[in-house]
Amino acid sequence: MLNTISRYMPLLFAIMVFTMIFQFVESHWPQPAFIAALLTAIHSIAWYIAAAAILGWLVLLLGWLHAHDELPRFLQLRPLMDILDRLTNKQAVEEGFEKQDTATFIDAKSLSEALKQRVIGQNTVCDDIAAQIRRRLALSQRGKPVGVFLFAGPPGTGKTYLAKILAKELERPLLHLDMTQFSAGSHSLSQLLGMNKGYVGSDTYGKLTSGLQDTPNAVVLLDEIEKAHPDVLKAFLTAWNDGFITERSDSNQISTASAIFILTSNAGTQRLSEISIQFAQEPDAMREAAVNTLREAHFAPEVLNRIDRIFVFQPFKGLDIARVTALEIEDMIHGYGLEVADQGIDPDIILTLMARYQKLGKLGSSRDLIRAIEEQLADSLIEAKKAGHPKIKLQIDSEQRISAQAVTRPPTRE
Ligand SMILES: Nc1ncnc2c1ncn2[C@@H]1O[C@H](COP(=O)(O)OP(=O)(O)O)[C@@H](O)[C@H]1O
Ligand SMILES: [Mg+2]
Incomplete structure (x- = not known):
């Protein structure tokens, strides 16, 4: 907008000079009223446009001077600047502050x-x-x-x-x-x-x-x-x-x-x-x-x-020990880089372990029980791992021996 006005500025001045001359002539040799009114109107419109353009230029000039640090001190906006803008990088501080908040x-x-x-x-x-x-x-x-x-x-x-x-x-x-x-x-x-x-x-x-x-x-x-x-x-x-x-x-x-x-x-x-x-x-x-x-x-x-x-901490109630036992078995199997299939642990394994846990009494540690079944299982787990079976299930036989079996085929190799 400012650019367009600027381009036509000479024309605006020409119109202004022409209408001024006409007004001077008119005051000495009167012309028909409607021509005088029309030219006066054109003259004032040209003036308004030119004044707006000059104001626009002034603002641009001040902006440029400020950006290039050329502004006289009394015109500078510095005293109103945020301390953080003046002394550090405010945006970085703001971003860091937000992050700290969420932390x-x-x-x-x-x-x-x-x-x-x-x-x-x-x-x-x-x-x-x-x-x-x-x-x-x-x-x-x-x-x-x-x-x-x-x-x-x-x-x-x-x-x-x-x-x-x-x-x-x-x-x-x-x-x-x-x-x-x-x-x-x-x-x-x-x-x-x-x-x-x-x-x-x-x-x-x-x-x-x-x-x-x-x-x-x-x-x-x-x-x-x-x-x-x-x-x-x-x-x-x-x-x-x-x-x-x-x-x-x-x-x-x-x-x-x-x-x-x-x-x-x-x-x-x-x-x-x-x-x-x-x-x-x-x-x-x-x-x-x-x-x-x-x-x-x-x-x-x-x-x-x-x-x-x-x-x-509360002593375990109801099926809590069963839950802990199941989680511990899962953890142990994760330790071998394997997964337990859904419902892959034979309930009899959990029941047997719980019975042993109860026999050991309050001081019995579930860790010892898990270690005991790990000893039984270690070989079959290593076999499953070697064969590349990711998912296994655990079974217990009538002699209370626990074993692991793969439930998925090994990935086919090209
Ligand atoms: N509330 C529980 N939830 C899940 N697992 C448990 C829980 N309590 C004990 N365990 C299992 O038993 C193991 C030993 O428990 P631990 O935290 O050492 O007992 P504490 O410190 O109270 O004597 C743990 O590593 C965990 O595998
Ligand atoms: Mg402890």
């Missing part, structure tokens, strides 16, 4: 659903921990870990397992520390936090300090915390309260503020099982009773006071 606001519902898919019979715990983590990630306190959680309850109910699955679902690395290995005082501290300067081994970091330095957002699993030496517990209390832990070889402070700490404990098992059933519908009352039980079981009180939340 801290996780969807508690889909997290708890994902956990329940793998962890059987602990639905309340799964819902509760997903909600806790969501809340704590959104409102993280400065200089404190995201959370310090305790998983308490009978052995073999999935405490360690849930911690591992949780790390996987949160896409955080898992730093698994088996506290039974840290039951001796000073030796354990050196293993965790490194050797003091001048001692043999002071050139390498401790397990905890090196782990957190490499992956500050790890899920730190302190498995069977009641087995740890009191000095080790004291070191963890400092880590949780100060928001950092000191590597002893070079006094480097390593942040614990992005980590999630999960402690597991089998202390007070019998009473905790009862409590988890008695208060199944009252989570707050359950936690209170659990704290008292753990205190009575001589669980370190200072640790108990510092824990953000306790989750009480």
